[in-house]
Amino acid sequence: MPDVPRPRAGRTQTVKASIASHEPLAGRSPRLARRRHETRVRLLDAAFGLVAEKGIDGVTISQITDAADVGFGSFYNHFESKERIFAALVDWLFEEFANTLDRLSRGLADPAEVIAVSVRHTLLRACREPVWGQLLIREGLSARALSRGLGQRLLRDTKRGIAEKRFMIADELMCVISVIGTVLAGIAAELDLATSSRRAVRTRKILRSKAEKFAESTAAIVLQAFGLAGLEAEKIACRPLPAAPQEVTA
Known part of the structure; x- marks a missing residue:
């Protein structure tokens, strides 16, 4: 089953889980650390919602803090x-x-199938979540993207395939780099x-089928x-795509 968009509440829960390990807690009381963490989560979630609506260039810091219900000056405590x-x-x-x-x-035992699954899910998610796809286009070949996350996973899977001949x-x-460019x-x-499709809503199923074939x-x-x-x-x-893992809800 390909990736599907998550509602905003679910996305916030995922943000909390994903950035928890990056928020330093040493030297702070548990209450202050938790409040700082929650503020950072609200700012990130608000930024993503605004980017989806306006695009990166159309978003201001004041819009982010208003959407997050955070004081303007507090923004600079985090970013x-x-x-x-x-x-x-x-x-x-x-x-x-x-x-x-x-x-x-x-x-999956076959490195080739691992690559194929990754490529297909990436394209399908971008089709279903255009803002995510646009961000990937913008950042996909940046030094940051190549040195972590998707870039490092692809390099790891490539090395595995080479090692296994x-x-x-x-x-x-x-x-x-060539593969990333192709994707x-x-x-x-x-x-x-x-x-560009004027009948995108009425032809959604057709477009989805085309996206899967593509x-x-x-x-x-x-x-x-x-x-x-x-x-x-x-x-x-x-080959059939592996089923997407079920998210754990609080």
Whole structure:
């Protein structure tokens, strides 16, 4: 089952879980640490909601603090600038998704299928959550994205495939960059198709079917870049997707 958008309340719960480990607690009372943590969560959640509505360039710090019900000056206790909160937001979004991909591919013995599942879920999520897809296009080849989260997972899975002699490539880093470029181009094409369709609402099921087929085709192209033969790549790319893990609710 492909990724589906989560309601805002569920997203806030996920933010709390994902940034908890990054919030230093030493030297603070438990109550102060908890209040600081909750404020940071509200700011990040508000930023994501506003980005979804207005785009990154259309959001101001005052809009973020108003939406989070946080004093304007309190913003700077957590982030130095608008750019820093967006960087933290991007880190959270892609680290969260990278963890989701790890759970989805857990138990898959074939490194090629791991790559195919990751590519397909990435394209399908971008299609269902255009803001997320736009952020990935913007940040996908940045130094931050390549050095952590999705970039490091892809490099890890590539090395695994090479070690198991499943992938035949000359330069693993250049292959990873090429694969990311292919996926980002695919996302851009899908988002353009979805936004340019005047009958997008009435043809949602058709667009979803096309997105799934496109995700499979993109995954097959990626696998061929890793050295698999075309027919085998297409077969692996069309295997049923692992079911998305159920979220734990409080």
